[in-house]
Amino acid sequence: MPPSSQPLIKPNIRRKLLGAKLKRARIAKDLTVEQVADAVGHLAKQQKERGTPGDTKPMKLTVSTAYRQEKGETPVRDDLLAFLIKLYEPDDGGPEWGQEVESWVQLNKLSRLTGPWTESGRMAGPTYSDYTAAEAIATELRTFQPQVVPGLFQTAAYTRGVIKAAADAHLPGTYQAETLIQHREHRKLLLDGDTPPLVRAIIDEAAIRRSVGSPKAAREQLEHLIELSNRPYIMIQILPFSVGGHAGLDGGFDLMSIGGDVVAFQDGHQGGAFIDGADQVRTYQAKYELLQMQALATDASREYLEQALL
Template identity: 30%
Template sequence: MVNRKELRPEDGPRAAYGAHLRRLRERRSWTQEDLAGRVSYSSQHISAVETARKPPTLPFSRELDQVFGTVGTADSLERLWSEMRYGNLLEGFSEYVAYEGRAVEIRSFHLGIIPGLLQTPGYAQALANSHVRRGSLTQQQADERVAFLMERQGALVKDRPPMLLVVMDESCIRRPVGGPDAMRAQLERLVEFAELPNSVFQVAPYDMGERRPFDLPVNLLTLADRSMIAYAETHAQGHVERERTAVVSLLTAYHQLQAECLSQADSVAMVEQVRKGMS
């Protein structure tokens, strides 16, 4: 092929993205002009991304996923873009986030830390800065992590936001993060969240004891086609689960968890009590 540039995926994330894009294109025997005729980008733009002269973007990745039929698959360009941009995040999490942005319903359970979708900037920055002090992140990576979190929260204020059902272990609201002012603002944010029409907020109290079915954070997503995705993580990595039997089992456990939790009114009352008791 004339002027065909050899690609070196090992040169970096952008080069790896370009090489993957070329593989997807050539697997279908398409030229860059063929692909350009199917999307809103020119063949020159596609060439520049393939050869790592231009960085890919999220809209570019999503549009090409639609054309290639790779939405939500291991070949997804959106997933690769997320991993490239947010490589300092937990393994598997960028794949989950790609699904989260398209979910119509989000169910989650959390321990110790307020869930990211509900964190205030001050709370999120305090957590990120703690990683910097421990040496597990640079300050730039910490700031990128907070910026990424704020982008994710944009899903909650779009025209048709997802239904968001959140269960928090009592430890989430009692563990102080970022000092009294930051924590008070965070607790106020939870009260505001509980007032939204697309929210359900519950606290799993300490006295639930062994009746609490989860010992790790769990997220369950319902997509527009009513299919479901589960995501769970340990300290070391996250895992996206698509197998129906496993997802349904987690959903059943989530329903059992909700049945044992405080009501939303009682949960808000607990948050208010903690907030007022802070010095």
């Protein structure tokens, strides 16, 4: 394959998400990377014959560059992205496709910025959709949750209780509770797929002791956690009250392994922040390791959950 003229760089989470979306859309159209590169080459030939305005260079896409773009290793030119949007548009597009296109454009713009991905200055913060998109392409998920059961582990009744409680704190009409419930239910399908990610969860005892929803819903949630803890790709640890002060007192967070890199996500009241700086990620990894040592082992955690049912 011809060498790429694009620089190989350490991808940030915005570029990784864009690459994953491009790959998914290409596969949905039943196109190979080679076919996409050929289509771009055909367009570039037409541009060259017509002439391009000013200093604009005709588009060029080698197979190796296309693969790198889908891995998030190489930036995507705006005009190339516009062409791919047309090429990948599904026959039954509509509003959902429009929203998807908007997310591509936004991610491509944000991918050129450096530093943590949070709402500040020129950068719009990650949306719930961005978080779930990252979760869906991760091969390993590590989470610490001090207040509630992790979203992927919640039963439908528990989720409804959590979201209803949050909705009570918002102005009427500003919190789309039913939409969030549907999204949360869709997220949980990740654990039942053919290749689920490895999931490690540390849950504070407060989240287990806190009753959310009806007594029946609370019991069903405990039973579901026990069932999940028996799956070979899920490890649940309970952080007991007896530990006292611990490394996670400043809030919940996640670590996601994506394409050979690890990114952190810090929970926040008005959303959250993706963090992919090496030193900062190492800090979160060290914090998680401390919490693992302070929490009950997986077998002891399962016993704890079984006792909580009695």
